[in-house]
Amino acid sequence: ACSEQSSEQSPDPSPQNSAADASEVSTFAAVTTQRIIDTGASDEWLTYGGSYDEQRHSTLTAVNRDTVAELGVAWTYDLQTNRGVESTPIVVDGVMYVTSAWSLVYALDAATGEELWVYNPEVDKAVGVNACCDVVNRGVAVFEGQVFVGVIDGRLEALDAKTGERNWSVVTVDQSKPYTITGAPRVVNGKVLIGNGGAELGVRGYLSAYDVNNGDKIWRFYTVPNPNKEPDNEISDEVFAKLGNDSWGDDGHWVTDGGGGTVWDSIVYDEVNDQIVFGVGNGSPWNRNFRDPAGGDNLFLSSIVAVDANTGRYRWHFQTTPGDNWDYTATQSIILADLPLGDEGAPVRVAMQAPKNGFFYVINATNGEFISGESFGPVSWATGLDKNGRPIEAEGARYGTNPVTLLPGPAGAHNWHPMAYNPELELTYIPAQEIPAVYAEDPRFSTGSTAWNTGADFSAGVPPVLSPADLKAARAALKGRLIAWDPKTQSPRWSVEHANAWNGGVLSTAGGLVFQGRLDGVFVAYDAATGEALWSYDLHSGANAGPATYSIDDTQYVSITTGWGSLYALAAGYAYDETISSTVGKVVTFKLGGTQSIAEPDLPEVDRTTLAVAFGNEQMLNEGLVHYARNCSVCHGPFAESSGVLPDLRWSPITANAEAWNSVVREGVLAQNGMVSFAEYLTAEETEAIRAYVISQARADMALRAEN
Numbered sequence: 001a002c003s004e005q006s007s008e009q010s011p012d013p014s015p016q017n018s019a020a021d022a023s024e025v026s027t028f029a030a031v032t033t034q035r036i037i038d039t040g041a042s043d044e045w046l047t048y049g050g051s052y053d054e055q056r057h058s059t060l061t062a063v064n065r066d067t068v069a070e071l072g073v074a075w076t077y078d079l080q081t082n083r084g085v086e087s088t089p090i091v092v093d094g095v096m097y098v099t100s101a102w103s104l105v106y107a108l109d110a111a112t113g114e115e116l117w118v119y120n121p122e123v124d125k126a127v128g129v130n131a132c133c134d135v136v137n138r139g140v141a142v143f144e145g146q147v148f149v150g151v152i153d154g155r156l157e158a159l160d161a162k163t164g165e166r167n168w169s170v171v172t173v174d175q176s177k178p179y180t181i182t183g184a185p186r187v188v189n190g191k192v193l194i195g196n197g198g199a200e201l202g203v204r205g206y207l208s209a210y211d212v213n214n215g216d217k218i219w220r221f222y223t224v225p226n227p228n229k230e231p232d233n234e235i236s237d238e239v240f241a242k243l244g245n246d247s248w249g250d251d252g253h254w255v256t257d258g259g260g261g262t263v264w265d266s267i268v269y270d271e272v273n274d275q276i277v278f279g280v281g282n283g284s285p286w287n288r289n290f291r292d293p294a295g296g297d298n299l300f301l302s303s304i305v306a307v308d309a310n311t312g313r314y315r316w317h318f319q320t321t322p323g324d325n326w327d328y329t330a331t332q333s334i335i336l337a338d339l340p341l342g343d344e345g346a347p348v349r350v351a352m353q354a355p356k357n358g359f360f361y362v363i364n365a366t367n368g369e370f371i372s373g374e375s376f377g378p379v380s381w382a383t384g385l386d387k388n389g390r391p392i393e394a395e396g397a398r399y400g401t402n403p404v405t406l407l408p409g410p411a412g413a414h415n416w417h418p419m420a421y422n423p424e425l426e427l428t429y430i431p432a433q434e435i436p437a438v439y440a441e442d443p444r445f446s447t448g449s450t451a452w453n454t455g456a457d458f459s460a461g462v463p464p465v466l467s468p469a470d471l472k473a474a475r476a477a478l479k480g481r482l483i484a485w486d487p488k489t490q491s492p493r494w495s496v497e498h499a500n501a502w503n504g505g506v507l508s509t510a511g512g513l514v515f516q517g518r519l520d521g522v523f524v525a526y527d528a529a530t531g532e533a534l535w536s537y538d539l540h541s542g543a544n545a546g547p548a549t550y551s552i553d554d555t556q557y558v559s560i561t562t563g564w565g566s567l568y569a570l571a572a573g574y575a576y577d578e579t580i581s582s583t584v585g586k587v588v589t590f591k592l593g594g595t596q597s598i599a600e601p602d603l604p605e606v607d608r609t610t611l612a613v614a615f616g617n618e619q620m621l622n623e624g625l626v627h628y629a630r631n632c633s634v635c636h637g638p639f640a641e642s643s644g645v646l647p648d649l650r651w652s653p654i655t656a657n658a659e660a661w662n663s664v665v666r667e668g669v670l671a672q673n674g675m676v677s678f679a680e681y682l683t684a685e686e687t688e689a690i691r692a693y694v695i696s697q698a699r700a701d702m703a704l705r706a707e708n
């Protein structure tokens, strides 16, 4: 689906590349490793984190503390999807490359928003059921005339940057397993780096490097041992033989379910040490008792790992959560910086991360040594870190069948929303949050017993019918904060409290500003030194993505992609007071004096009534709750409360009709929407019990509203 563009309409090819030879792959969007290093985050935004260090700190100053009040909309562009959007715009030679849900790629004129081409990888939407946290995509990489995208079904594809035509496509995963790709590829010296996701369902994680020219695999680093502890004939073999295999027992569900350790977000190139530093995800299943009864540390789950950029050979690792039990991924943003921590303030090159587990880590990037760590928010699973940075686990945190409420929960004290670092102020900006969760061992766990395969019981502590007080308490516990964190002293300099959790990624600029979108869709610019809010604008949609900034013809632009979706909108529908209908994703770009506006989304009112009569005795409702929690809640929301990304089952006419319900749930008639058959996991009786539970939730909600 490429729009036709004559070469005259192509904006600003860089001066050394005339439009005449733009047909040559290597001269249009001629990004190289050296160009990314030299450019940093300045007039362009060449790589996911702005620069290879991924500081998301732009040197542009036209938009600054004094001028930011003049910021207005320059242009908006409608994406072709209405699910979550998490893409950081990449801007090269005046062209912006963004992605939307279902891994669509768009090339736009970065000054005007004019569409140059759109690429749709034509994903079979049934794969949507494998996506733990919505069919999102965080963006592309651009290198030597090509645009690289990781597709939700596990493909890695190279597109011609000028035309959007596909040059090559490789399948990077075993598509018979529930792998997905949501993360942005990075490119270093002719190699595209890409990982994958799927650790909630059961896969074995790895990071791979592919040749930009033809998609040939160059190296692969597994993050979890081979199930038989045999060589994979990959570069990770040597480190598993030395230290990885010993950290796992010989039995347990990791052997059949892959063990997890997915590399689904952060991949950073450290040009000083010529190494790739990447973040590794949670264990699969989550619950270590099931995953590995031997009870070891399970390398490299929840670790930051550094490998040689050329060969993928292991250099060092730092494990944030040994023996992960809670979905405490260490895939969150990794930022490289020089901090004055050496003798007499000599600079030390460090890697910084605020992973899900709630501690902020400063690690020596040269050798992986722990420098310091401190909690950046309330943490109840551990009482602190020892001198090596190993967490001191709180008693009872390794939950049994008795439910225990912990902070952070699986959504993390910080999730994928990119953090930023201002090297002048030496401050890190963390999109932090508090989303407590009840953990309990799942008494019915067995491999393949559920699409999600965590070994944790999501129905634990949930009442079969939710009372208004329960709901109020659940909502009140949700908090968000933007924290300006001093990594030298491991303490906050300032922080701003948000009304809800799951706020957006951060952009820092030399104009003394920090930009962040909030869950309620308001995009705010803060004074980087004090946290004072200086400007805000309602984007009328989800504002989760990392913003970018760039300059064309002396005009500075600030751009953010918006859309309704991602993990929180799916798995925490109860966090929203009102049901919001899904909105079409957008790119919204601002400049000083911009006079455009964002069209009010014309959202249809959701009719919150059900005609279905409640049925089922207490036992049936309980059964319904258990199966709902195991199979449905991660996409349709706990307590059957939807935020509107997917249909709210309580008000769906399908729910009111037993036959229609069964045909969707067990026969898969809506597989093309991502709602595949669950016949493998649910009997007809269990399916009907879930329906009884959903209708009872609908009736309870109607009764509550009738009272008020």
Ligand SMILES: O=C(O)c1cc(C(=O)O)c2c(n1)C(=O)C(=O)c1cc(C(=O)O)[nH]c1-2
Pocket: 086, 132, 133, 134, 136, 180, 181, 182, 183, 196, 197, 198, 199, 200, 262, 264, 281, 282, 327, 329, 410, 411, 415, 416, 566, 567, 568
């Ligand atoms: O373990 C994994 O493989 C995996 C993958 C992903 C993903 O690829 O989006 C997420 C998570 N885990 C996860 O734990 C999580 O909280 C999460 C949030 C999001 C999102 O895009 O909103 N993705 C993911």
Ligand SMILES: [Ca+2]
Pocket: 199, 200, 281, 282, 327, 329
């Ligand atoms: Ca996960």
